[in-house]
Amino acid sequence: MAPFTSLTRSICSLQGRLLAGLVMTWLVIVGIVLLLAWQFGKELVDDANLSHLRYESRLIAEDLTRQVERRLGTLERLERSLRGVDEEELKARLANSQVLMEWFEGLMVTDADGRVVADWPVVPGRVGLEIADREYFRMVRHSPWPYVSRPFVGRASGDSLVLMLVPRFDDRGSFDGVVGGMINLAQGGLFQRLETIRLGEEGYVSIFTAMGERLFHPRRHSSLRPEGAQDDSAALQLALDGWQGETVARAGGEATALVSYRQIWPAGWVVKVAVPQAQIQQPLGEFLSRLWWAWLALAVLMLVTMRLLVRRLLRPLHRLEQQIAQVGAGERRYLELSTNMHELRQVASSFNRLEHERLAALEHLRDRQAFLDAVLGSTPIGMFVAGLNGHLNYLNPALLELLGLNEVYSANEWWERIHPADKQGTEDMWRHTLATGSDFVRQLRFLHPNGVTLWVEVHASQVLGNEQALGFVGMVKDITERRQQEALQRWEAEHDPLTGLLNRRGFERRLEEALAEYAKTGTPSVLILFDLDHFKPINDEGGHALGDEMLRRVAQVVAWEVRRSDHVARQGGDEFAVLLPSCTLKQAGEIAESLRRAVAEVTVTNEDKTYSITLSMGVTALQEGDESADTVLARADEASYKAKANGRNTVVITTCDDDLVDSLW
Numbered sequence: 001m002a003p004f005t006s007l008t009r010s011i012c013s014l015q016g017r018l019l020a021g022l023v024m025t026w027l028v029i030v031g032i033v034l035l036l037a038w039q040f041g042k043e044l045v046d047d048a049n050l051s052h053l054r055y056e057s058r059l060i061a062e063d064l065t066r067q068v069e070r071r072l073g074t075l076e077r078l079e080r081s082l083r084g085v086d087e088e089e090l091k092a093r094l095a096n097s098q099v100l101m102e103w104f105e106g107l108m109v110t111d112a113d114g115r116v117v118a119d120w121p122v123v124p125g126r127v128g129l130e131i132a133d134r135e136y137f138r139m140v141r142h143s144p145w146p147y148v149s150r151p152f153v154g155r156a157s158g159d160s161l162v163l164m165l166v167p168r169f170d171d172r173g174s175f176d177g178v179v180g181g182m183i184n185l186a187q188g189g190l191f192q193r194l195e196t197i198r199l200g201e202e203g204y205v206s207i208f209t210a211m212g213e214r215l216f217h218p219r220r221h222s223s224l225r226p227e228g229a230q231d232d233s234a235a236l237q238l239a240l241d242g243w244q245g246e247t248v249a250r251a252g253g254e255a256t257a258l259v260s261y262r263q264i265w266p267a268g269w270v271v272k273v274a275v276p277q278a279q280i281q282q283p284l285g286e287f288l289s290r291l292w293w294a295w296l297a298l299a300v301l302m303l304v305t306m307r308l309l310v311r312r313l314l315r316p317l318h319r320l321e322q323q324i325a326q327v328g329a330g331e332r333r334y335l336e337l338s339t340n341m342h343e344l345r346q347v348a349s350s351f352n353r354l355e356h357e358r359l360a361a362l363e364h365l366r367d368r369q370a371f372l373d374a375v376l377g378s379t380p381i382g383m384f385v386a387g388l389n390g391h392l393n394y395l396n397p398a399l400l401e402l403l404g405l406n407e408v409y410s411a412n413e414w415w416e417r418i419h420p421a422d423k424q425g426t427e428d429m430w431r432h433t434l435a436t437g438s439d440f441v442r443q444l445r446f447l448h449p450n451g452v453t454l455w456v457e458v459h460a461s462q463v464l465g466n467e468q469a470l471g472f473v474g475m476v477k478d479i480t481e482r483r484q485q486e487a488l489q490r491w492e493a494e495h496d497p498l499t500g501l502l503n504r505r506g507f508e509r510r511l512e513e514a515l516a517e518y519a520k521t522g523t524p525s526v527l528i529l530f531d532l533d534h535f536k537p538i539n540d541e542g543g544h545a546l547g548d549e550m551l552r553r554v555a556q557v558v559a560w561e562v563r564r565s566d567h568v569a570r571q572g573g574d575e576f577a578v579l580l581p582s583c584t585l586k587q588a589g590e591i592a593e594s595l596r597r598a599v600a601e602v603t604v605t606n607e608d609k610t611y612s613i614t615l616s617m618g619v620t621a622l623q624e625g626d627e628s629a630d631t632v633l634a635r636a637d638e639a640s641y642k643a644k645a646n647g648r649n650t651v652v653i654t655t656c657d658d659d660l661v662d663s664l665w
């Protein structure tokens with residue numbers, strides 16, 4: 001696996017790709033050149049060989065034509081010498097024609113009826129033979145011109161023969177038989193010279209009759225079949241019809257060959273000269289193959305040379321890469337490349353410019369960071385930075401001090417210290433802020449490690465950079481004092497500072513609420529209004545402070561006597577009010593009585609003199625038609641006045657139905 005990986009890496013390197021590109025280009029060029037050379041070379045070789053074949057076939061055809069014409073001419077001369085002689089004379093003259101035996105294997109003469117009347121050499125049984133039915137006899141009789149027969153197997157010799165025939169004429173010029181010369185196809189001298197013609201390893205010359213029967217083939221003596229040839233190429237068919245010329249042809253079952261056809265007109269034969277294309281193209285193939293190997297060797301040599309060259313060329317690039325790595329590691333500041341390569345120098349200079357800008361930006365950023373750290377560190381306002389996930393990344397010293405946290409605080413510590421009552425609301429709001437990016441503004445209580453509960457106000461906003469949210473920055477203010485001040489103000493607004501009870505304003509607000517509740521649900525509530533009897537003498541004799549003391553003691557007793565849900569108020573001066581929510585008039589009467597008794601026991605002392613006080617109390621329930629607190633207060637006030645009028649220290653209950661009052665007691 002490791003060698004494979006290293007091979008892949010070296011091929012994928014710039015050097016590997018350059019070399020691979022060069023080799024591929026070289027191979028493609030060589031391939032194209034070889035292909036073109038093969039194509040054009042083939043055409044050239046074909047053309048040259050076709051010319052050669054044309055020349056060869058013409059020579060052969062002319063030679064054979066001459067030979068056939070000579071033989072036919074000789075037979076014609078013999079025919080003329082035989083005119084007007086009897087059979088015995090015929091035989092004698094044939095026997096004297098020894099010189100013809102150079103060209104013919106045998107001679108014969110027939111009469112007009114096709115009967116052999118003489119032959120030479122004498123073959124027993126030949127004289128008297130009837131050949132009137134033979135094709136060649138019929139041809140000559142019907143068309144009295146010299147004729148060369150189709151091949152046949154001789155009856156006497158058993159050899160393949162053709163007959164050259166000339167017609168015989170009598171004195172009147174009428175057909176009088178034929179004179180024929182036999183030519184042995186296998187042993188005769190007619191085709192002997194063709195045996196010596198060499199057309200490479202596979203080239204050959206063959207002769208066909210006009211009917212397509214093969215008369216001669218140099219390598220197929222034994223398979224000569226005068227009755228039919230095997231060559232079925234279209235070119236041969238054309239040649240048999242009289243065409244002569246050269247072409248590239250594919251014979252049945254054979255490879256493609258260059259062929260040339262010529263006509264031997266006197267005999268009606270066709271000469272075929274053929275050379276297989278593979279044979280003539282073989283030298284070209286061998287040449288290109290040698291060229292291919294030479295180029296391949298050259299490619300290997302080139303590869304080695306180019307590798308050295310490319311490595312040398314890429315050395316500056318390697319140095320550039322090393323220097324960039326050194327810049328990255330902080331070992332050098334800028335690139336210093338000494339090379340003539342303009343492109344690399346440009347890369348180095350661009351890199352240096354960018355590096356310079358980067359360093360400047362970094363320095364600027366560092367300055368800003370330092371400035372920001374100083375601001376955050378020195379500001380008395382507690383500040384924090386949170387990520388987009390909501391986790392606090394930074395708390396400035398003021399905030400750490402405010403919350404009582406160490407610099408190494410745990411992530412959850414400050415969160416755990418949020419007051420339990422505020423935790424859920426704070427969490428919900430913080431989640432909403434993280435989800436929507438809206439501002440977070442909330443007041444919450446924080447349990448300081450020293451046990452104090454702080455009120456803090458938190459205001460956080462999203463920070464955007466390039467229109468993308470980066471996180472949140474927040475501010476925390478200690479508002480404990482403000483909250484306390486506000487609470488005090490709220491309390492003072494509705495309470496009596498002397499007794500700590502509700503003041504008129506606070507009481508009237510609660511009375512209005514009770515009225516609304518009554519109107520809504522019919523919940524009964526009762527108002528008790530009372531005034532201290534003869535309070536003035538305490539003030540006058542004991543002083544204002546003693547009076548205040550009495551007022552405070554009365555307030556304490558009344559607040560003590562009623563439920564926590566009841567509201568007790570000092571309406572002003574020595575006048576008090578009690579609102580009893582969810583209370584019947586009967587219960588309220590009892591409560592008023594108990595209050596009256598309890599207050600009657602309250603005493604204050606001044607200079608050995610003890611003072612006590614009584615109450616004149618008016619009681620009334622909320623009822624239909626009570627439009628406002630004033631209506632109810634006026635009714636209770638009236639009852640209280642009646643109590644005064646009735647001699648004080650008493651309770652007067654007022655209602656719209658006096659019988660009901662009676663029934664209460």
Ligand SMILES: Nc1nc2c(ncn2[C@@H]2O[C@H](COP(=O)(O)OP(=O)(O)OP(=O)(O)O)[C@@H](O)[C@H]2O)c(=O)[nH]1
Pocket residue numbers: 531532533534535536537539543544545546547548551572573574
């Ligand atoms: N010490 C003290 N006295 C007050 C205060 N407000 C009112 N008073 C006095 O309370 C007295 C109320 O007087 P009245 O109710 O008219 O007189 P009374 O003596 O109670 O007579 P009756 O109500 O008719 O029984 C006055 O002397 C006021 O000065 C207060 O805040 N402190």
